[in-house]
Ligand SMILES: O=C(O)[C@H](CS(=O)(=O)O)OP(=O)(O)O
């Protein structure tokens with residue numbers, strides 16, 4: 001099995017994702033938020049790039065099912081129901097609702113990855129469920145780390161490294177030097193994610209903005225057993 005890895009959204013191009021199973025990761029925090037919303041019975045998550053696009057979807061829809069979520073500079077957007085904290089999408093707050101989500105890095109990356117064979121959403125929260133699905137399908141994989149502001153971000157790389165490490169325990173894989181590097185990174189720090197990430201830009205920015213509980217939450221592994229998949233404009237749980 002061939003596993004390609006992209007360090008940030010800037011590396012995505014149609015040639016590299018063509019006919020591949022693509023996995024998008026944005027641990028802090030967009031894919032953790034999407035997984036949490038769907039695990040808490042949101043009907044779907046609709047990723048969009050722009051704030052105005054999100055507002056328009058809500059204005060245009062008739063059934064009153066839409067909730068708006070997202071951030072700019074890590075803060076909730078004016079007039080939106082939720083920010084990008086996964087902890088806001090729990091209990092019955094999103095049950096049976098469609099959530100339109102716009103974030104700085106994650107939703108932009110998801111949109112950039114449309115065009116592969118399948119597009120899955122991964123985070124530490126559902127990592128094993130996604131791995132099991134990838135192995136079941138057996139196709140070549142492209143892991144896309146969203147990154148932060150177009151740059152490599154260690155939180156996403158660590159999760160990608162976990163995917164590579166666990167698949168490598170079960171199957172022969174071929175990956176890139178970046179792939180082998182982040183596999184080793186994960187294996188060296190698998191018991192100390194916070195220690196590894198504490199000096200990193202994205203982790204520090206969220207901490208400085210008071211999102212310490214989000215950091216703790218997003219760095220837990222396998223609390224959900226769902227595989228979100230993007231199809232025709234929205235993300236739903238794969239049945
Ligand atoms: O809300 C987040 O965690 C980030 C925003 S920022 O990079 O911290 O400003 O967005 P995401 O798209 O989830 O990386």
Ligand SMILES: [Mg+2]
Pocket residue numbers: 026027028029030105106146147148202
């Ligand atoms: Mg991020």
